Amino acid sequence: MQQVFDGHNDVLFRLWTLSLDGRDPVAAFRDGDGAGHIDLPRARTGGLAGGLCAIFVPSEGGLVVSHPATDGAYVTPMAEPVAQPQALEIAKAMFGIAHDIEAGGGWQLCCSTAEIRGAMAAGRFATVLHLEGCEPIGPDLAELETFHAAGLRSLGPVWSRHNIFGHGVPFAFPMSPDTGPGLTEHGFALVRACNRLGIAVDLAHITEQGFWDVARTTDKPLIATHSNAHALTPVARNLTDRQLDAIRESRGVVGLNYATTMLRPDGLDDAATPLSDMVRHIDHLVARLGIDGVALGSDFDGATIPRAISDAAGNQALIDALKAAGYGDDDLSKLCCDNWLRVLGEAWHEGAANDTGRHQAA
Structure with a gap:
């Protein structure tokens, strides 16, 4: 069985919503x-x-x-902004759940690629904490330092809504990702701080202008954790070939999103999406990025995914489809795990003292 390290999932959001109903998120994840x-x-x-x-x-x-x-076309109105104090309280609750799951034996929180490899080898679920949209962080970035100490090693400045750091793309089809302004001055400062701390910066939800703003600011490889090819599915969330070429030049990585709306030529939200659509996007991404620039970013617990996979238990169906399409063992090792570990290691400037220490809860 091919081991998969996934570039994006929303399981913590799902578990947090469970906790609001008085259910135990640790047991829900650990025991199933x-x-x-x-x-x-x-x-x-x-x-x-x-x-x-x-x-x-x-x-x-x-x-x-x-x-x-x-x-047919659709354009979803942008989500409403979230106030920083409210966002901070919710983020702290999710950090707490993540640490509780580790204490309860459900997974291991990892802050280095050595820890990821060690956890995977030991059969422990290797979790890297990612902040999707930086509404919990204030303009002075004090919370960023706190979150880093609590294990945060990846973030996207925006989700598909605007905040003090930049502008997000809407959920819309067909539409270019060039939908508005990019980073704000606070956003540029955030990217520079992430480079200093060793926090990966994710471009999955940002406008095209924001993409280029990050590209000219960061000194790290460009990363889109869960995005696909705009040339095949022209949803605003997908990446143009010009963006893909820039990611390749930076030695970055794109994680294939399993969301059917981002895979199908017609952009429909339909679980009856064939695995061939996923392979088609992988082929295009590999053609633009090379085999070293493509990985998997499922968006499990955050989107409708193909019925042939259904959930995490069916993940090997995609691997089998890629094998049938001619991808060999070395290619699959890169697509399923090694490319993520390589680019995360570069983003985290491994070898520095602050990347290997243990973390404390936010």
């Missing part, structure tokens, strides 16, 4: 609750050995994406 896409038993069944687990603060009232039932 059969809900959503990921828990530890299903991850082990499907060879999902770890990944970047997102801390995501929802807008009040959530977000309803209006997908058409048949071929």
Whole structure:
């Protein structure tokens, strides 16, 4: 079985919502609750050995994406902004759940690639904490330092809404990712601080202008944890060939998003999406980025995924489809794990003292 380290999932958000109903998030993950896409038993069944687990603060009232039932365009209004004090409290709760799961034996929080490899070798789910949208961080970036001490090693400045750091792209089809301004002055400072601390910067939800703003500011490889090819599925969240070429030049990585709306030529939210659409995007990404620049970023627990996979237990169905398409063992090792570890190691400037120490809860 091919071990997979995943570039993005929303299991912490799902577990946090469970906790609001008085349920035990530790038991739900560790013992398996059969809900959503990921828990530890299903991850082990499907060879999902770890990944970047997102801390995501929802807008009040959530977000309803209006997908058409048949071929057709849609534009979802941008989600409402979230106030920093409210976002900070929710983020702290998710950090707490992440640390509780580690204490309860459900996974291992990892701050270096050595820790990821060690956890995977020992059969422990290797979790890297990722902040999806930086609403919990204030303009002086004090919370960034606190989160880093608590194990944060990856963040996206924005989700698909605007904040003090930059502008996000809407959920829309067909649409260019060039939908508005990019980083703010606070956003430029955030990217520089991430470079200093060794926190990966994710470009998955930012506008095209924001992408280029990060590209000219960062001294690290460009990363999009869960995005696909705009040339194949022209949803605003996907990356143009010009963006893919820039990622290749930086020695960066793109993680294939399993969301059907980002895979299908018609952009539909339909679980009856064939695995051939996933392979088609992998082929295009490999053609633009090279085999060293492509990985997996499932968006488990955050999107509708193909029924042929269904949840984490079915993850090997994609691996089998890639094998049938001609990808060999060395290619699969890169796509499923090694490319993430290489680019994360570069983002974390491994070897520096502050990247290998243990973490304390926020």
